[in-house]
Amino acid sequence: MAEALTMDKIVALCKRRGFVFAASEIYGGIANTYDYGHYGVLLKRNVVDAWWRAMLEERDDVVALDSAIIQHPRTWEASGHLSGFTDPLIDCKACKLRFRADHLDTSACGRKPSKLAGDAPECELTEAREFNLMFETQIGPVKDAGSTVYLRPETAQGIFLNFKNVLQFSRSKPPFGIAQVGKSFRNEITPGNFIFRTLEFEQMEMEFFVPPSEATAWYEHWLRARFDWYTQYGIRADKLRLRPHDPDELSHYSSATSDVEYEFPIGWSELEGVANRGDFDLTQHAEHSGEKLEYFDQQTKERYVPHVIEPAAGVGRSVLAFLCDAYDEEDLGQDTRTVLRLHPAIAPVKVAVLPLVRKDGQPEVAREIHAAMRRRRIVAEYDEAGSIGKRYRRHDEIGTPYGVTIDHQTLEDRTVTVRDRDTLAQERLPVDGLAEELERRLRAAWRSPKA
Ligand code: GAP
Numbered sequence: 299m300a301e302a303l304t305m306d307k308i309v310a311l312c313k314r315r316g317f318v319f320a321a322s323e324i325y326g327g328i329a330n331t332y333d334y335g336h337y338g339v340l341l342k343r344n345v346v347d348a349w350w351r352a353m354l355e356e357r358d359d360v361v362a363l364d365s366a367i368i369q370h371p372r373t374w375e376a377s378g379h380l381s382g383f384t385d386p387l388i389d390c391k392a393c394k395l396r397f398r399a400d401h402l403d404t405s406a407c408g409r410k411p412s413k414l415a416g417d418a419p420e421c422e423l424t425e426a427r428e429f430n431l432m433f434e435t436q437i438g439p440v441k442d443a444g445s446t447v448y449l450r451p452e453t454a455q456g457i458f459l460n461f462k463n464v465l466q467f468s469r470s471k472p473p474f475g476i477a478q479v480g481k482s483f484r485n486e487i488t489p490g491n492f493i494f495r496t497l498e499f500e501q502m503e504m505e506f507f508v509p510p511s512e513a514t515a516w517y518e519h520w521l522r523a524r525f526d527w528y529t530q531y532g533i534r535a536d537k538l539r540l541r542p543h544d545p546d547e548l549s550h551y552s553s554a555t556s557d558v559e560y561e562f563p564i565g566w567s568e569l570e571g572v573a574n575r576g577d578f579d580l581t582q583h584a585e586h587s588g589e590k591l592e593y594f595d596q597q598t599k600e601r602y603v604p605h606v607i608e609p610a611a612g613v614g615r616s617v618l619a620f621l622c623d624a625y626d627e628e629d630l631g632q633d634t635r636t637v638l639r640l641h642p643a644i645a646p647v648k649v650a651v652l653p654l655v656r657k658d659g660q661p662e663v664a665r666e667i668h669a670a671m672r673r674r675r676i677v678a679e680y681d682e683a684g685s686i687g688k689r690y691r692r693h694d695e696i697g698t699p700y701g702v703t704i705d706h707q708t709l710e711d712r713t714v715t716v717r718d719r720d721t722l723a724q725e726r727l728p729v730d731g732l733a734e735e736l737e738r739r740l741r742a743a744w745r746s747p748k749a
Contacts, residue, residue: 301627303625305563308625315337315696317338317341318332318335318338319332319334319335320332321333331498332492332493341617341621341644341645342613342617344645346613348531348644349527349611350477353475353504354477359474360474360475360476360504360506361468361477362477362478363464364479365457368449369447369456371448373455374455375586376587377455377551377579377582379448379451383430383431384430385486386398386399386400386427386429387428388402388427389423389424390407390415390424392409392418396487398488402416407421431451431484431485433448433485434446434448435448449482450482451482451484452503452610453501454608457478458583461591470507471593472507472593473506473509476504479500479503481501482499482500483497493615494564494567496614499612499615500612501610501612502611502616504610505607506520506606506607508604509605512605513576513605516607517574520609524570524572525540528558528619531620531641531643532624532641533560533619533746534748534749538558538561539558540557540559541557541559541566542554542555543556552573558570560619562622568615569612569616572607572608572609575606577606578606580604592604620641620644621638624639624697626639626747635691637694639697639748640697641746645696647678647697647698648677648740649677650681650689650698650702651702652682652690653682653703654686656682660709663708663729667714670732671733674733674734676736689701697719698719700718700739701716702717703717707726712729713727714729716732
């Protein structure tokens with residue numbers, strides 16, 4: 299029986315295999331900020347591609363946008379972020395640490411031996427103060443009130459600001475959506491749960507504009523669709539749940555929100571939020587800007603402010619869920635192998651091409667196979683360094699679905715061994731037609747062997 303999954307195991311694997319590193323590590327790191335290494339970048343890209351595929355490419359009613367990170371500061375007055383996007387914070391005058399008042403019971407005090415914040419006799423906690431989460435910066439060389447701008451805390455507002463532009467150019471009619479992927483920034487105080495909550499993070503958000511009478515039906519639709527997206531890419535359904543927000547949890551703009559939650563090693567936590575934002579945002583921006591942000595239906599002669607259903611996901615948090623769900627330790631008798639059982643579409647590398655030895659013509663055939671994979675746009679990695687066992691282990695930990703081994707027999711009959719990451723089955727297949735065959739297998743339905 300494998301040991302329970304901990305965040306430490308995920309962090310260690312991510313560092314060991316070049317998925318994610320602590321940012322500014324050589325200077326001692328910077329709080330809640332991470333850098334993605336080679337395999338992390340490939341994994342993240344696959345997650346984002348899968349999102350675009352479901353949200354845009356497979357639909358006729360969604361268009362794309364890439365809006366600026368720094369928008370006019372009045373954006374945040376209208377959206378309510380300047381006045382309301384706050385966390386209650388408490389400072390400790392003794393250790394100079396800052397804690398979220400609502401997370402005090404899980405926040406570690408800065409003193410040793412470690413205690414909870416407020417538990418050591420020296421602790422001197424202040425009253426809670428509301429602290430705005432937006433990062434401020436200045437435009438231009440002079441620092442004054444008029445030059446203050448903000449790094450966006452969500453990508454959504456850039457979509458609302460462009461509602462009119464998109465409506466005009468795309469001739470869309472509600473229901474239609476505008477989708478965007480990009481970085482957002484929040485000055486968060488967190489207990490440090492790796493990439494679960496970071497200061498800068500990528501969001502995948504879609505604002506779906508609907509006639510008011512259809513809002514509830516579309517809210518239900520997107521809840522189900524977003525839940526299914528995670529299972530489609532291999533996350534086990536029993537590790538996911540939908541949790542409706544209690545009325546006192548709802549954001550200022552929302553009349554209904556449900557979270558898609560995943561059972562992370564830190565417990566059930568939000569993976570994505572689906573909110574019914576009503577007409578809050580368009581109405582606010584219309585009032586603050588003086589622009590009409592509404593839809594006029596030529597057929598019915600009806601004029602109305604569309605309501606908005608918003609599925610809002612985090613790229614890093616999705617990556618973390620995919621990693622946690624895929625992580626497995628398999629008992630092989632004398633030994634345990636660590637393997638990432640990632641859906642083939644999400645796996646950073648699809649095929650490892652492994653000559654058994656660096657001589658006897660094997661590297662040449664391996665290069666030929668590698669080139670054939672590339673021609674089919676299959677992300678393959680040529681790897682000839684170290685023993686074959688070590689190379690298999692490395693690719694298991696990266697989550698590579700197939701390993702192709704070129705050996706002395708290959709030179710005689712042009713066949714290779716194909717090793718399946720999940721079953722460990724090995725089979726001999728001809729070199730000719732191998733890329734097509736693996737492409738077919740990589741596209742076939744896949745279910746987590748952990749399910
Ligand atoms: N536009 C709505 C919105 O931003 P949210 O629930 O605050 O809603 C949506 O954020 C998603 O963005 C979250 O479900 C999470 O996946 C991700 N997210 C939010 N804050 C984050 C942070 N500090 N670090 C990493 N991901 C974050």
